[in-house]
Amino acid sequence: MSRFLVCPPDHFGIQYEINPWMRLSNTVDKHASQVQWRTLARVLEEDAGAKLERLTPVAGLPDLVFTANAGVMHDGTAVISRFRHPERRGEEEHFARWFKEHGYRVIRLDKDCYFEGAGDLLGFSDIWFGGYRQRSDIKAHRVLSEVYGKEILPLELVASRFYHLDTCFCPLSNGELLYYPAAFDSYAQTAIADRVDAQRRIVVPHTEASRFACNAVCVGRHVVLPSGCPETTAMLKDRGYTPHPIALDQFLKSGGSAKCLTLALD
Amino acid sequence: MATETVTLEGHIIDSLILAKVLDTILQRSGTFTINEMHVGATREDASSATIAVHADSPQRLAAILHAIQPHGTILEHAADCTVEPAPKDGVLPDAFYATSHLRTQIRLNHQWLDVDAIEMDLAIRVTVEPPAARTVPMADVKAGDLIVTGRTGVRVFPLERPQERDAFAFMAADVSSERPHHAMITDVARRMWLIRDNRRKACTPGEAGYDPDLGTKVLFVGGPAIIHAGGREALSWLIESGFIHVLFCGNALAAHDMEASLFGTSLGYGLRAGCPMPHGHEHHLRTINRVRDAGTLKHAVESGLIRDGVVASCVRNNVGMVLAGSIRDDGPLPDVITDTREAQTAMRAALPGVGLALLVATTLHAIATGNCLPAKVPTVCVDINPAVPTKLSDRGSFQSIGLVMDAASFLRQLAQALGWKG
Numbered sequence: 001m002s003r004f005l006v007c008p009p010d011h012f013g014i015q016y017e018i019n020p021w022m023r024l025s026n027t028v029d030k031h032a033s034q035v036q037w038r039t040l041a042r043v044l045e046e047d048a049g050a051k052l053e054r055l056t057p058v059a060g061l062p063d064l065v066f067t068a069n070a071g072v073m074h075d076g077t078a079v080i081s082r083f084r085h086p087e088r089r090g091e092e093e094h095f096a097r098w099f100k101e102h103g104y105r106v107i108r109l110d111k112d113c114y115f116e117g118a119g120d121l122l123g124f125s126d127i128w129f130g131g132y133r134q135r136s137d138i139k140a141h142r143v144l145s146e147v148y149g150k151e152i153l154p155l156e157l158v159a160s161r162f163y164h165l166d167t168c169f170c171p172l173s174n175g176e177l178l179y180y181p182a183a184f185d186s187y188a189q190t191a192i193a194d195r196v197d198a199q200r201r202i203v204v205p206h207t208e209a210s211r212f213a214c215n216a217v218c219v220g221r222h223v224v225l226p227s228g229c230p231e232t233t234a235m236l237k238d239r240g241y242t243p244h245p246i247a248l249d250q251f252l253k254s255g256g257s258a259k260c261l262t263l264a265l266d
Numbered sequence: 267m268a269t270e271t272v273t274l275e276g277h278i279i280d281s282l283i284l285a286k287v288l289d290t291i292l293q294r295s296g297t298f299t300i301n302e303m304h305v306g307a308t309r310e311d312a313s314s315a316t317i318a319v320h321a322d323s324p325q326r327l328a329a330i331l332h333a334i335q336p337h338g339t340i341l342e343h344a345a346d347c348t349v350e351p352a353p354k355d356g357v358l359p360d361a362f363y364a365t366s367h368l369r370t371q372i373r374l375n376h377q378w379l380d381v382d383a384i385e386m387d388l389a390i391r392v393t394v395e396p397p398a399a400r401t402v403p404m405a406d407v408k409a410g411d412l413i414v415t416g417r418t419g420v421r422v423f424p425l426e427r428p429q430e431r432d433a434f435a436f437m438a439a440d441v442s443s444e445r446p447h448h449a450m451i452t453d454v455a456r457r458m459w460l461i462r463d464n465r466r467k468a469c470t471p472g473e474a475g476y477d478p479d480l481g482t483k484v485l486f487v488g489g490p491a492i493i494h495a496g497g498r499e500a501l502s503w504l505i506e507s508g509f510i511h512v513l514f515c516g517n518a519l520a521a522h523d524m525e526a527s528l529f530g531t532s533l534g535y536g537l538r539a540g541c542p543m544p545h546g547h548e549h550h551l552r553t554i555n556r557v558r559d560a561g562t563l564k565h566a567v568e569s570g571l572i573r574d575g576v577v578a579s580c581v582r583n584n585v586g587m588v589l590a591g592s593i594r595d596d597g598p599l600p601d602v603i604t605d606t607r608e609a610q611t612a613m614r615a616a617l618p619g620v621g622l623a624l625l626v627a628t629t630l631h632a633i634a635t636g637n638c639l640p641a642k643v644p645t646v647c648v649d650i651n652p653a654v655p656t657k658l659s660d661r662g663s664f665q666s667i668g669l670v671m672d673a674a675s676f677l678r679q680l681a682q683a684l685g686w687k688g
Binding site: 004127130133137138139141142145146149150151152153154156185187188190191194195 | 275277278280281282283285286309310312336337338
């Protein structure tokens with residue numbers, strides 16, 4: 001059974017601006033965010049059959065809700081994120097403690113080696129891809145490759161609205177890839193095309209990429225994604241997936257959606 | 267040219283990160299040399315590359331390094347060199363850095379500086395304001411001079427293969443008497459043509475096409491066997507025709523050359539008859555005596571005492587001569603420098619601009635010159651004794667040719683290749 005780490009949005013809100021989506025004036029509707037989050041949790045648990053582990057929310061850490069940025073884990077070893085922006089560094093200790101308490105071997109990166117977890121490291125069983133330049137440093141991927149003995153191809157992110165790899169790149173369970181090419185530089189686009197053949201690449205249109213269609217969670221054949229992305233939903237259906245569009249617009253105000261709100265555990 | 271070396275590690279090939287870094291260097295008007303490349307054996311294994319990045323100014327280099335750094339390049343050699351003051355005149359700090367004859371840079375105040383007048387077996391003296399580095403012989407160092415010590419912050423550039431596809435580009439450092447001499451002499455002649463042409467361009471205002479890397483001078487270093495063996499006319503013609511611009515020799519070459527002018531003999535042997543002349547063994551002494559009376563070689567020629575030959579050609583064509591004495595010299599002739607340190611200094615002063623060195627039939631002067639030359643200067647060493655070209659070729663230059671052959675035959679063939687009808 002797939003397991004995910006999530007964190008209820010009790011303290012979620014916009015308290016600073018660290019990406020182009022965030023505006024302090026764009027107030028989060030607390031009630032709506034609670035409803036949207038609970039819908040996401042219900043769909044994952046009941047429709048997709050996943051198990052959710054809940055992290056205790058912490059006052060003053062509004063983005064702790066985006067557990068995708070906790071770190072990455074594989075084979076019982078967790079590498080904890082080192083956030084580029086000081087506003088989020090307070091989250092690091094809470095994520096590290098959770099992993100320790102749950103029996104993971106925990107590795108911390110050097111303080112000047114920025115890496116923002118599964119937000120910038122995604123992949124298939126045989127190859128991983130690492131986003132860099134906006135939030136994570138390319139050197140972090142070198143370290144992670146050594147820790148896990150995995151090939152990690154670094155991909156340069158060039159559009160500020162797509163600041164994490166998981167905002168524009170979503171590997172699916174059948175070896176297919178949902179992605180938005182314009183978020184990458186030409187070298188990264190070529191590297192992706194070289195490793196994922198054209199039949200397996202699902203290109204998301206610009207308008208839906210801007211609604212974070214790629215920030216989706218794939219559990220088996222279920223794909224949970226933000227609502228308002230009809231073309232993406234149709235393409236997923238055509239490929240035999242069961243899409244679950246959910247309203248998550250309160251979280252998009254902070255530059256996050258379904259994928260950012262979850263961290264796949266193994 | 268400013269250079270920094272960077273390393274790049276990780277999955278840099280399939281991700282096209284290496285290609286991106288190299289493209290970025292070129293797009294920003296830099297160039298690069300991949301010094302080392304290791305490709306991972308499996309997809310999981312990381313690869314690595316060591317890349318020397320070159321740019322025409324430190325500012326442009328800094329901009330390139332700034333542009334490639336986010337893609338994972340790490341600067342090598344981040345430390346400045348260490349310096350210590352010389353403890354007394356003529357004595358270097360114990361840990362002084364000993365130079366090679368290859369292009370060398372030191373890092374001072376976060377900037378790489380070329381070491382001027384590079385030459386093997388010297389130390390490097392540094393001035394901080396303005397920042398500069400220059401080689402210094404042990405004997406010339408003054409107490410308190412700042413001398414580079416250790417190896418930190420020092421880098422040596424391997425010699426690049428020359429772009430010219432001639433004998434200098436293809437000759438390995440071995441020496442054989444069984445080489446096809448003719449083709450090599452043709453290549454030497456061609457280079458002498460190019461340098462003479464380059465020298466004309468450098469001296470003619472408004473003339474395009476001057477190549478600073480080619481050099482503007484041919485240095486000829488010769489021994490007295492040239493005169494004995496009958497190479498005098500060919501060498502004189504080469505000087506008269508503007509193919510040779512500096513001459514290093516000892517007392518003997520000049521003495522026997524002028525003996526030939528005055529008496530028609532070389533060490534008493536009639537150059538035409540080929541047999542000893544009566545009292546011929548005195549001729550070189552009488553020659554030296556008359557030239558000493560003239561006061562200088564220049565005056566000996568200009569007064570009409572010496573009418574032809576190597577020395578006369580040099581004087582008439584303003585070819586600089588450095589005559590370095592040795593312990594067995596007769597006389598010596600005027601202008602012979604008998605203090606060896608002074609002679610070394612005079613030789614060094616004549617080297618800037620040398621683009622080709624011909625070292626013919628002299629062990630002592632050939633090796634002394636070889637020690638002073640930067641590795642990038644092509645050298646041709648000609649001697650009937652294979653030991654001399656072998657010793658010279660041990661300098662480790664791609665651009666050294668050793669020819670085991672008679673000096674006169676070499677000079678005649680070389681002059682003929684350049685148009686001599688003699």
